[in-house]
Amino acid sequence: MFDASYILTFLPKLLESLPVTLGLVGVATAAGLLLGLLFALARLEKLPVLAEASTVLISFLRGTPVLVQMFVVYYGLPLLLQGIGIDILRWDKIIFIYITYALNASAYFSEGIRAAVLAVPARQWDAAAACGLTKGQSYRRVILPQALPIAIPSLGMTFTGLLQDSSLAFSLGILDVMGRAKTLGALTSRALEAYAAAAVIFIILTLLSNAGFHTAGRSRKRKEALT
Amino acid sequence: MDFAFLWTALQAAAARIPATLSLAFVPFAAGILVGLPTALVRRSSLPVLPNVLAGLVALIKGIPVVLMMLVFFVLASETFDGFMQSLGLPWTFRELDKSLVAGAALTVYATAAMCEVFRGALAAVPQSQYDAAYAAGLTGAQTLRRIILPQMVAPALPMTCNILVALVKSAAIASLVSVVDVMNGAVIAAAGNYRFLEAYIAAALVYWALCLLIENIFRLAEKKCARRFAV
Known part of the structure; x- marks a missing residue:
C-alpha cells in the first residue's frame, strides 16, 4: 500500500513547482502589505467614504472563504472591467489568483498594521508635532518605525496563513506544489505518497516562516532595548 | 448580473447552512474536548509526552486543510470497504456520507488549533493562583475546575472566535470533496x-x-x- 520511497521520487518533481507557490505568496504579500497599509491609513485617518469602504471590504474579506473569493474574482472581475471597456478574459489565470490572495491578505495585514499603529503611545504623535513634523513625516519617521516591531507577530501569522491558503489555487487549475501533487497522484495512482510529499514541503515552509518571523520579532525587540 | x-x-x-455549521461546530466541539487535555499534558512535567504533542501540533499546523482533507479522502476510499467487510458490515465508501471524512480532517485541525489556544490561556493564569489554591487545601482536580479553568475563559475567547470563524470558512473546502x-x-x-x-x-x-x-x-x-x- 503506502510506499514511502515514492515520497523521495515525488519530492524533486514537486520542488519544480515551488517557484509557483512562492511567487504566489510573494506577490500576494508585497501587494497585500501595500494595500493593507492604505486601508489601515484610510481607517486611522478617518478619511470620508474611504474609511467606511475599507471597513466593509475588510469585513467581507475576513468573513468569507478565500476559495469563494477566488471564484468571485475569477468570474466577476472580467465582467466588472468589461463595463469600462477593458477586456481581460484572455488573462492568465494566475493573475486572478494574485489579485484574490493580495486582496485577502491585505485585509489581515491592514488589521495588524492598524492595531500596531494604535499601540504606539499618543505622546509620540505630540512629540513629532512639537518637532514640527508634518503628518506624513510623523508617520514615516516616528510612528511606523515603532509600529513595525509590534506588528511583526501578526504579520507573520498572516504570512503563514497565506502560505497555507495558497494550496487552494489548484482548484482554478494552477500547477503549484499542491496542484502538481494532485496531478502526480492521479498519473501514478500513488495519491497518498504524492500528498505526503506535498505535506513535507508545506510543513518545512511553515516552520521556516514561523522561525523567520520569530527571530525578526526578537532582533527588533533587542534593537529597541539597546537604544 | x-x-x-x-x-x-x-x-x-x-x-x-446546517451542513456548513455542523462541519464547523462538530470539529470545534471535538477540538475543545481533545485540545484541553492535550494542552494540560503539554504544560505538565511528564517525560517526553509534552514534546511529542508539541511536535505533533506543529506538524498539523504546517499542513494545509485541503491537503489534510484529500489525504483523509484517499485513506477512506482505500481502506473503508475492506475494513467494513472484515467487520461484516454492509457499508461501502460509495454510500458513506463524505462530510464525515471532511469533518474528520477538520477535527484534526481544530484539535491542534484549540490546543494552542488553551496553552496560551493556561499561561495567562499566574502561578500565584496555583499557590493560593494549594494553600487553601484544594486538590489538583479541584484547583483546575474551580480556580484555573474559570480564569482561562476570558483570555481564550478572542482566539477561540478566530478559530471558529476559520473553521466555518475552512468548511467550504469540503465542497472540493463533493460535500x-x-x-x-x-x-x-x-x-x-x-x-x-x-x-x-x-x-x-x-x-x-x-x-x-x-x-x-x-x-x-x-x-x-x-x-x-x-x-
Missing part, C-alpha cells in the same frame, strides 16, 4: 444556467453573515466576561 437568480442562489446556499455545503449548494443551483458569479456571490454573502454572527456573539460573551471579572 441577474438579481432574480442571485436571490434563488441565496436561498439554495442558505438551505445548506454539499453552502458553497456547493449555490454552485449546484447555477449548474443549469451557468450563472456562477451570482452563485459564488450568494455563497459569499451567506458565509459573511455567518461569520459576522459568530463574531458578534463572541463580542457579547467577551463583554460579559470582562464585566464579571472586573473588580
Whole structure:
C-alpha cells in the first residue's frame, strides 16, 4: 500500500513547482502589505467614504472563504472591467489568483498594521508635532518605525496563513506544489505518497516562516532595548 | 448580473447552512474536548509526552486543510470497504456520507488549533493562583475546575472566535470533496444556467453573515466576561 520511497521520487518533481507557490505568496504579500497599509491609513485617518469602504471590504474579506473569493474574482472581475471597456478574459489565470490572495491578505495585514499603529503611545504623535513634523513625516519617521516591531507577530501569522491558503489555487487549475501533487497522484495512482510529499514541503515552509518571523520579532525587540 | 437568480442562489446556499455549521461546530466541539487535555499534558512535567504533542501540533499546523482533507479522502476510499467487510458490515465508501471524512480532517485541525489556544490561556493564569489554591487545601482536580479553568475563559475567547470563524470558512473546502455545503449548494443551483458569479456571490454573502454572527456573539460573551471579572 503506502510506499514511502515514492515520497523521495515525488519530492524533486514537486520542488519544480515551488517557484509557483512562492511567487504566489510573494506577490500576494508585497501587494497585500501595500494595500493593507492604505486601508489601515484610510481607517486611522478617518478619511470620508474611504474609511467606511475599507471597513466593509475588510469585513467581507475576513468573513468569507478565500476559495469563494477566488471564484468571485475569477468570474466577476472580467465582467466588472468589461463595463469600462477593458477586456481581460484572455488573462492568465494566475493573475486572478494574485489579485484574490493580495486582496485577502491585505485585509489581515491592514488589521495588524492598524492595531500596531494604535499601540504606539499618543505622546509620540505630540512629540513629532512639537518637532514640527508634518503628518506624513510623523508617520514615516516616528510612528511606523515603532509600529513595525509590534506588528511583526501578526504579520507573520498572516504570512503563514497565506502560505497555507495558497494550496487552494489548484482548484482554478494552477500547477503549484499542491496542484502538481494532485496531478502526480492521479498519473501514478500513488495519491497518498504524492500528498505526503506535498505535506513535507508545506510543513518545512511553515516552520521556516514561523522561525523567520520569530527571530525578526526578537532582533527588533533587542534593537529597541539597546537604544 | 441577474438579481432574480442571485436571490434563488441565496436561498439554495442558505438551505445548506446546517451542513456548513455542523462541519464547523462538530470539529470545534471535538477540538475543545481533545485540545484541553492535550494542552494540560503539554504544560505538565511528564517525560517526553509534552514534546511529542508539541511536535505533533506543529506538524498539523504546517499542513494545509485541503491537503489534510484529500489525504483523509484517499485513506477512506482505500481502506473503508475492506475494513467494513472484515467487520461484516454492509457499508461501502460509495454510500458513506463524505462530510464525515471532511469533518474528520477538520477535527484534526481544530484539535491542534484549540490546543494552542488553551496553552496560551493556561499561561495567562499566574502561578500565584496555583499557590493560593494549594494553600487553601484544594486538590489538583479541584484547583483546575474551580480556580484555573474559570480564569482561562476570558483570555481564550478572542482566539477561540478566530478559530471558529476559520473553521466555518475552512468548511467550504469540503465542497472540493463533493460535500454539499453552502458553497456547493449555490454552485449546484447555477449548474443549469451557468450563472456562477451570482452563485459564488450568494455563497459569499451567506458565509459573511455567518461569520459576522459568530463574531458578534463572541463580542457579547467577551463583554460579559470582562464585566464579571472586573473588580
